[in-house]
Amino acid sequence: MRPTDPLAAEEHDTPAEVDATFRTLRRVAVGHVAVFASVVIAVPLLATALDWWSQGRLIGGMSPMFAMTAFGLYVFFFVVCLAAATLSTAVEERMLGGPGHEGDPQDPLSPNDGAPRP
Amino acid sequence: MTASIVLLAVLLVAIGSVAVFIRPQRSSTFEFYLAGRRIGVVTNACAICGDYLSAASFLGVAAAVYASGLDGMWYATGFAAGFVPVLLFVAAPMRRFGEFSIPDFLGRRLESHSVRITSVVIVQLVILAYLVPQAVASGITWELFFGYGLAGLSPYATGVLLSTAAIMLMVALGGMRGTTWTQAMQFLLLLAIFVWLAIVAVGAGFDYPQAVRELSEQPLANPEQVEGRWQLEPVTNQLAPDTPAYFGEPGGQYGQLGQFALIVSLAMGTAGLPHVMNRYFTSPTGTAARMTTVWVLGLAGLFYVLAVLLGTAARSMIRDMSGDVAWLDALTTNGILRVPEHALMVLGQIFGGRAGLGLIATGALIAVLSTIAGLLLASASSWGHDIYERHINPNATQRQALWAGRLAVAVVAVLSAVLALGVRPESLAGQFPSIVATMVTWAFVLAGSALTPVFVLAIWWRRTTGPGAAAGMVTGAVVAVTMCAAGVVLDGAGYGELLLTPTLVSAPCAAAVTVAVSLVTRPPQHLSTIWVRLHGTAADRHTVKLARLTRTGLGQRKGGHR
Amino acid sequence: MSNGSLPLAGVIVLVWGSVYLVTQRITDPPLGAGTTLLIGTGLTVALVLGYPSALRGPRSKRPSHLALEGQQPGRQNTTIAAVGRSMPLRSGLTGESARRTAQLLQPLLGGDSVAITDRERVLAFAGPGSDHHVAGDPTATPAGRVLRNDRTVLLRRRCELGCSTEDCPLRTAVIAPLRDGKSVVGTLQVYRLDGTLSPKGTVEGLAGILSLHLELAELNRQQRLAVDAKLDALRAQINPHFLFNTLNTIASKAHTDAEETRRLLVRLSDFFRYAVRQEGHFAEFGQEYFFVRTYVSLEQARHGDRVQVRYDIDPQVLTAQVPVLTIQPLVENAVKHGLADKVDGGTVTLKARVDPLTRTTSIRVSDDGVGVPPDLLRRLSNGEHREGEGMGLRNIAERLASLYGERYRLDIQSTENRGTVVDLRLPLG
Structure with a gap:
């Protein structure tokens, strides 16, 4: 932001690093979308392949397909998204910026030592 | 009955206290559009849900499940699934690039004014396509519950005009910070209504699996008007026309292709909805935007699970009670409601009497109003910021820009009201299962065909160029509109299902055109700077570090005084 | 092929193809979709699980457990082979490793009790007599002779054992030196209660194997030191x-x-x-x-x-x-x-x-x-x-x-x- 900001200089990404992160994240995203799409497609498609899927009776009177569309898919979406978000964040943390040493105030070599304290 | 009212009161008090707790403060253009970018992840997630859940979700999902069972759930699935691509492809980079609105984002990313103008047009089209059914819905609701018009207007027109006026006032006076908070509150209220209904239904002896079994024992049949008399007509099984359709099995509404076409249309559409995407610009960091989406999925998932449950509960309980409760006779045929959209309201009246009915109706109006508010705000920011500040009056003061935005709100709201008045719902009602849900789907189709493919390519493919994106958006929009129009004209003949939800075809067309045109044109000049801004986390880390320093600084100062 | 997943994907596609052919085209009437899916899924799971071991080659058999084989005293070959495979002394001559070794050897050798000492103290004792012969005792006099002369000593009489306890059940002993390279670092002692001697060759052979293990342990340690040194050099340079x-x-x-x-x-x-x-x-x-x-x-x-x-x-x-x-x-x-x-x-x-x-x-x-x-x-x-x-x-x-x-x-x-x-x-x- 402002060139005089002492913190801004410490947080800087080079184009090569960003490009690497971008490609890794793209793999993460494409992988998760593939899982997402195959499950969403499988749920209605299984009904034509497997009678048990749409006509079987699980606990009480729901068919596996009914249970899947009524609860399972939402849980699945949530899990896929949580996994993707966690993985993407972890990838970004490891591939951009330094290792998390700024959180350690006892560290005598920490770059934060030079930072002005209010 | 008393117990259920007490429960309701407790829920409402809980929401009220949350509302006071996260109450906002306000001012300036920046604040008006983006609420200062420091909005808690959960609050923002609730606000996104409030924007997102319209009448189509509140009444439509339960109604669709009520009418066609398993196949009715695909709406809910598609609405929820839409956030998965948002999270995977759009949320974090969009926030990191950090512009005001979708046209601004595309314009800066592709360094092209033509893209900005094209996307303003598309965004306005999407907003209108979304606004009109909301106005229609409020008109219908007014018509059902009050049944009389004001100042010589028809009841339908009164509903449309009143809701539009109320919203215009709200956005113009409150700004977005106000609406972020109101949106969050509105979502919590809707969720509370569903939780209340579900708890009361289960308390009254509703057993979900058992109900599904009982409902699936006999073929699905819904009331239809045959020669002036209401009678139950069996529902055609779209998957196998010679066998009957059942509540708990697929086929009640869609054929094989139709299912996919609908899910894809809804799932792709969310990433291109301007009022939802604008909320992402208010997250403090890209990572927060990502976590917001996870929360949105959790909350929306819960909401839709309850909606589906209530649809089933309505079908099962209204059938069981139709013999005992006299006022149901006017609405039902052999225990089945004639208008599926009434399902939740009837449930409300069964459990909460007149108050319950009023509550559900209020919920429906809230869903409509919150969505309209989000849409008008998105519209205001794209007119005021992308057109007025950038092209008409580059030296505009904040005050002028603010007023330009407010003027745009008024114009768009009036336009949508006029269009809603032009649509005579009774003329279309026979054609589609739920006019509101279908029209909302068209907004999703337009967004998913024209905006989503271009977003994904612009964010994840370096070679995307301005002309490519503009061509792709135009192609997507034209293909989508043409196919929808063909679908309406041909009325479901042959590939009618695909024609009415054409994202499956139009989105790949848009993507192909974008790629083809991009390959023969030159990518933006400052691509590597753009890329660092779009995918780098330096600004995020800086923000986090500043926040941490501020906090420790404050902590130290506090410690020093002691 | 840089990635093992691609051929696996190919094989899986082939499997599904052939499952389809067999169940839908060759079998008459064709099997139901559910059965076909089950067969295909089962084969895919088996393939995915089995694939890594196919790449690694067949798994070597785990060394069978020793105590079972060694019950009969006559079968020295298996015994020695078994000790050779498990190497408790790989980590050096310590109390813990000596205890494990003694417990391992005690049933295998012809003897009744087994002790392992270093140059000063008993490190481990297993078998009858362990009530008063405990780890940490100073080594007895005969062991000192072994340590000095680097030769195996046979003790046929009870009084030679140097045990001061009256009712000590131990009668005879064979004591063999444990070497690390050239120097003697400890002893292996095998006692019997019935007055006969344990076969000297077996005890010496085992002591030899244990010595080899000790040598390997030392080598390991030195190698690790060398690696550390290299890493330090790399950091410094x-x-x-x-x-x-x-x-x-x-x-x-x-x-x-x-x-x-x-x-x-x-x-x-x-x-x-x-x-x-x-x-x-x-x-x-x-x-x-x-x-x-x-x-x-x-x-x-x-x-x-x-x-x-x-x-x-x-x-x-x-x-x-x-x-x-x-x-x-x-x-x-x-x-x-x-x-x-x-x-x-x-x-x-x-x-x-x-x-x-x-x-x-x-x-x-x-x-x-x-x-x-x-x-x-x-x-x-x-x-x-x-x-x-x-x-x-x-x-x-x-x-x-x-x-x-x-x-x-x-x-x-x-x-x-x-x-x-x-x-x-x-x-x-």
Whole structure:
């Protein structure tokens, strides 16, 4: 932001690093979308392949397909998204910026030592 | 009955206290559009849900499940699934690039004014396509519950005009910070209504699996008007026309292709909805935007699970009670409601009497109003910021820009009201299962065909160029509109299902055109700077570090005084 | 084939094809869709689970448990073989390892009680008499004779045992020396209650095997010390030229671009902090990657656009454990030897992948620089070296060998004027 900001200089990404992160994240995203799409497609498609899927009776009177569309898919979406978000964040943390040493105030070599304290 | 009212009161008090707790403060253009970018992840997630859940979700999902069972759930699935691509492809980079609105984002990313103008047009089209059914819905609701018009207007027109006026006032006076908070509150209220209904239904002896079994024992049949008399007509099984359709099995509404076409249309559409995407610009960091989406999925998932449950509960309980409760006779045929959209309201009246009915109706109006508010705000920011500040009056003061935005709100709201008045719902009602849900789907189709493919390519493919994106958006929009129009004209003949939800075809067309045109044109000049801004986390880390320093600084100062 | 998953995918497609053919075309009438899906899914699961072991080759049989075989005293061959396979003394002559060894030997040897001592004390005693012969006692007099003379001693009478307890059940003993290389470091003592002697040959043979284990343990320790020393050397030797060059670059920018200068100084301090602070032999790939990035950005500040870099990294690889300070020297080699001499510069590519099926991490550092001359390449791959050339690669290879034994691969391919590819494959975890 402002060139005089002492913190801004410490947080800087080079184009090569960003490009690497971008490609890794793209793999993460494409992988998760593939899982997402195959499950969403499988749920209605299984009904034509497997009678048990749409006509079987699980606990009480729901068919596996009914249970899947009524609860399972939402849980699945949530899990896929949580996994993707966690993985993407972890990838970004490891591939951009330094290792998390700024959180350690006892560290005598920490770059934060030079930072002005209010 | 008393117990259920007490429960309701407790829920409402809980929401009220949350509302006071996260109450906002306000001012300036920046604040008006983006609420200062420091909005808690959960609050923002609730606000996104409030924007997102319209009448189509509140009444439509339960109604669709009520009418066609398993196949009715695909709406809910598609609405929820839409956030998965948002999270995977759009949320974090969009926030990191950090512009005001979708046209601004595309314009800066592709360094092209033509893209900005094209996307303003598309965004306005999407907003209108979304606004009109909301106005229609409020008109219908007014018509059902009050049944009389004001100042010589028809009841339908009164509903449309009143809701539009109320919203215009709200956005113009409150700004977005106000609406972020109101949106969050509105979502919590809707969720509370569903939780209340579900708890009361289960308390009254509703057993979900058992109900599904009982409902699936006999073929699905819904009331239809045959020669002036209401009678139950069996529902055609779209998957196998010679066998009957059942509540708990697929086929009640869609054929094989139709299912996919609908899910894809809804799932792709969310990433291109301007009022939802604008909320992402208010997250403090890209990572927060990502976590917001996870929360949105959790909350929306819960909401839709309850909606589906209530649809089933309505079908099962209204059938069981139709013999005992006299006022149901006017609405039902052999225990089945004639208008599926009434399902939740009837449930409300069964459990909460007149108050319950009023509550559900209020919920429906809230869903409509919150969505309209989000849409008008998105519209205001794209007119005021992308057109007025950038092209008409580059030296505009904040005050002028603010007023330009407010003027745009008024114009768009009036336009949508006029269009809603032009649509005579009774003329279309026979054609589609739920006019509101279908029209909302068209907004999703337009967004998913024209905006989503271009977003994904612009964010994840370096070679995307301005002309490519503009061509792709135009192609997507034209293909989508043409196919929808063909679908309406041909009325479901042959590939009618695909024609009415054409994202499956139009989105790949848009993507192909974008790629083809991009390959023969030159990518933006400052691509590597753009890329660092779009995918780098330096600004995020800086923000986090500043926040941490501020906090420790404050902590130290506090410690020093002691 | 760099990735084992692709052939697996191919095989799975083939399996589904043939399942379809068999159940839908050949069988008459065709099987139901559900049955077909079940068969296909079952075969796929079996394939995916079985595939890694097929790649690794058949599993070697686990060494069977020893105590069972050794019950009959006559079968010395199996006994010795069994002891040879399990090596409790691999970690050196300590109380814990001696106890385990004594317990292992006690049922196997012809004797009733077994003791192991070092030069001063009894380390372990197993069998009858352990009520008063306990670990920590000073060694008895006869053992001292063995330690002094380095010869096996046979004690046929009870009084020779040197036990002061009246009702000690032990009657005879065979005491054999345990050696580590040349010097005697302890004894192996086998006692009997019935007055006969344990076979001397067996006891000496076992003592010999245990001595061999001790020697191996010592060798292991020394090897590890050597690796530590190499790692220290590597940390200390971080090229002084690199430091001077970087400092010069920073100094030249100090007047024109204060922000860039600050940024570079932060990176330089990051670089040295990492190199100095690393403890242990392994680190997460993510940390090593940070080190590489820091290094490359400093080199880029000096060389400008002449040094381009491209990273291509699997998300799974970021948490894999890799040997510390291994990747950066490879990249440094590519920059220093590959690109620095090339007039218009070039690109270094770091590609890292994890193959979950074969459980390997593969890291490839390639450049499009000047390449390695054929004769040097030959010498590098044969492990010969002259002063000052290929030290980095040799150092890495030696460290990898000591960490992984035979389970790693380090390949180098090069074409003159076209570039060099260094391929590193490590077992995962």
